[in-house]
Amino acid sequence: MKKTLILFFVLMTASVAIHAKKIPVHAWLGGPGKATDQEIATYFADLKSKGIDVLMYNGGHDPATYERVGKLAHEAGLEFNAWIPTMVQAYSNKLDSSWYAVNGLGESALTHPAYVAHYTFLCPDREGVYRFLEDLYVNIAKVPYVDGIHLDFIRFPDVILARGLWKKYNLVMDREYPQFDYCYCDSCVAHFKAQTGIDIRSVKDPSAVPEWKQFRYDQITRIVNRLADAVHKEEKKISAAVFPGPSIAKKIVRQEWNKWNLDAFYPMNYNDFYLEDANWVGKMTKEEAKAVKGKSIVYSGLFICPNPANKALELDPENHGLTPEELGKAIKLSMKNGAVGVCLFTPDRMTEEHWKVFAKAIH
Numbered sequence: 001m002k003k004t005l006i007l008f009f010v011l012m013t014a015s016v017a018i019h020a021k022k023i024p025v026h027a028w029l030g031g032p033g034k035a036t037d038q039e040i041a042t043y044f045a046d047l048k049s050k051g052i053d054v055l056m057y058n059g060g061h062d063p064a065t066y067e068r069v070g071k072l073a074h075e076a077g078l079e080f081n082a083w084i085p086t087m088v089q090a091y092s093n094k095l096d097s098s099w100y101a102v103n104g105l106g107e108s109a110l111t112h113p114a115y116v117a118h119y120t121f122l123c124p125d126r127e128g129v130y131r132f133l134e135d136l137y138v139n140i141a142k143v144p145y146v147d148g149i150h151l152d153f154i155r156f157p158d159v160i161l162a163r164g165l166w167k168k169y170n171l172v173m174d175r176e177y178p179q180f181d182y183c184y185c186d187s188c189v190a191h192f193k194a195q196t197g198i199d200i201r202s203v204k205d206p207s208a209v210p211e212w213k214q215f216r217y218d219q220i221t222r223i224v225n226r227l228a229d230a231v232h233k234e235e236k237k238i239s240a241a242v243f244p245g246p247s248i249a250k251k252i253v254r255q256e257w258n259k260w261n262l263d264a265f266y267p268m269n270y271n272d273f274y275l276e277d278a279n280w281v282g283k284m285t286k287e288e289a290k291a292v293k294g295k296s297i298v299y300s301g302l303f304i305c306p307n308p309a310n311k312a313l314e315l316d317p318e319n320h321g322l323t324p325e326e327l328g329k330a331i332k333l334s335m336k337n338g339a340v341g342v343c344l345f346t347p348d349r350m351t352e353e354h355w356k357v358f359a360k361a362i363h
Contacts, residue, residue: 022051022362023331023341023342023362023363024054024299024341024342025051025052025053025341025343025344025362026053026054026055026056026266026299026341026342026343026344027047027052027054027056027346028056028058028083028241028301028343028344028345029055029346029348030057030058030059031058031059032065032068037068040069040072041075044073044076044078047076047347048076050347050358051358051362052078052344052347053341054078054079054080055078055080055081056081056083056150056241056266056343057080057081057082058085060084061136061140063139063140063142063143066082066140066145066146067144067145067146069145070082070143070144070145070146070147073145074145079147079148080145080146081146081147081149081237082140082141082149083150083152084136084137084140084150084152085152085153086151086153086154086223087101087122087153087154087156088118088120088121089122089132090118090120095122095128097110098126098185099122099123099128099129100120101121101123101156101157101182101183101185102123102183102184102185102188103180103181103182103183104179104181104184104206105178107179109121109157109182113157114180115157115158115161115180119157121156121157121182123182123185123188124183124219124223125183125185125187125191129223130223130226133223134226134227137149137227137231137238138231138233141230146236147236148231148237148238149231149236149239150238150239150240150241150266151224151227151238151239151240151241152241154220154242155220155242155243155249156216156253156254157180157182158180158252159176159180159181159182159252159253160173160175160251160252161173162252162270162274163273163274164272164273164274164275164320165318167317168315168316168317168318175207176206176207181207183216184201188215188219192211198211200212213254217250217254217259218256220254220255220256221256221260224240224257224260224261224262225260225261228260228262237263239266240257240260240265241266241301242255242268243255243267244284244288245267245284245287245291246258246287246288246291247287249267257291262296263296263297264296264298264299265288265296265297265298266299266300266343267284267285267288267300267301268301268345269285269300269301269334270301270345272303272317272321273317273320278322278326278329278330279329281300281302281329282334282336283337285298285300285337285339286337286338288300289337299339299341299342299343300331300334300339300341300343302327302330302334302342303321304321304322304327304344304345304346304350304354305319305321305322305326305349306321306351307351308323308351308353308354311323324351324353324354324356324357327357327358328357328360328361331358331361331362
């Protein structure tokens with residue numbers, strides 16, 4: 001009888017341990033706006049209780065904001081990463097207007113941004129741009145409550161938009177068009193010519209020049225790896241939100257991110273943007289996990305539908321996303337295909353039904 005009870009206890013303990021395992025869940029969110037410390041603390045405690053483990057928090061450029069919010073995140077039992085755009089920067093007295101990327105028509109992203117007003121992309125070829133970014137990220141990495149730096153918009157503008165966005169912008173992007181193709185500033189053109197002997201401005205179809213594509217991939221890779229070295233010197237982690245693939249990322253935003261020396265990658269596996277269903281999330285995660293070759297880890301970025309009942313009627317694809325049923329499937333497929341966890345964009349888009357499905361899917 002005693003042996004039977006011991007065996008029963010061992011089996012029950014093992015069962016509890018298995019069921020206690022939980023998928024790591026990160027979440028992109030921003031703030032703090034006008035929220036008080038108490039309001040933030042309450043919100044963070046709620047996220048923790050629902051299964052969120054790590055925050056990717058966009059709080060601007062002031063280290064004091066990350067110190068304040070990071071402390072509250074830690075008190076709630078959450079890891080805290082500063083999520084800050086990289087190449088997209090509004091003009092300020094810390095930047096030179098000549099540092100902004102130039103498209104194939106000779107137009108600056110500062111004065112003629114592609115698609116939307118905030119697409120004011122910097123040129124990765126300028127040393128001044130790197131110094132600005134290094135100063136930004138290192139100062140925030142020095143904050144004790146910041147566990148890591150998370151890069152976003154670490155790329156060129158979309159030379160080809162995801163298919164699901166074509167109708168929104170009234171475009172047919174069947175090839176690379178010069179007004180969306182960057183960067184053709186004097187610095188980039190001169191450095192590319194010195195490297196290859198090719199004057200890219202005299203080429204009829206730059207998209208047919210593989211060296212020109214690789215030059216842009218390498219520009220982004222170089223700036224990422226330099227930033228990684230600088231953040232690692234502060235003994236902090238560094239990661240990035242990237243486009244899917246990297247096959248898609250290379251094609252549409254010049255990200256060859258499998259060559260980046262980062263601690264983690266967060267591919268934005270937003271299936272609706274590509275007119276795909278939740279099965280596509282698993283397919284892309286498999287490619288992404290394979291791409292890092294065990295040198296880094298992948299968190300599958302999932303785009304949440306804020307109003308599932310009206311999804312079919314919603315014209316703007318940026319209001320689409322995973323319904324509760326699709327969310328459960330996407331989480332399962334992400335983990336099955338090599339992700340170590342998932343990241344939600346965003347927890348505020350989650351409905352009550354999303355949270356119910358989510359609670360089951362993460363255990």
